[in-house]
Amino acid sequence: MTSQQFGDELLRHWQLLWPLPASERIKRIDEIRQDLEFEEQLSLVSTEMANPEFA
Template identity: 65%
Template sequence: MTRQQLADELLMHWRLLWLLGPKERMERINQIADDLLFEEQLSLVSIEMANPEHA
C-alpha cells in the first residue's frame, strides 16, 4: 500500500466518522491506520510463507 492509498483509505473513513468528536474521531482513525498497516504486513508475511524458496 502506498502512502497515497493509505491516505485515500483514511480519508474515506474520516468522512464516515465526521459526526464523532475530534478526539474520538482521531482515536478511531489512528486505530484504522494501524489495522490497515497490520493487514498489509500480514499479507506480505503470507506471501513469503507461500513462497519459501524466495527467502
C-alpha cells in the same frame, strides 16, 4: 498498498467519522491506521510464506 491508497482509505474513514467529536475521531482513525498497517504486514508475510524457496 501504496502510500496513496493508504491515504485514500484513511480519508474515506475520516469522512465517515466526521459526525463524531474530534477526540473520538482521532482515536478511531488511529485504530484504523494500525489495523491497515497490520493487514498490510500480514499480506507481506503471507506472500513470503507462499514463496517456494521457504517450503
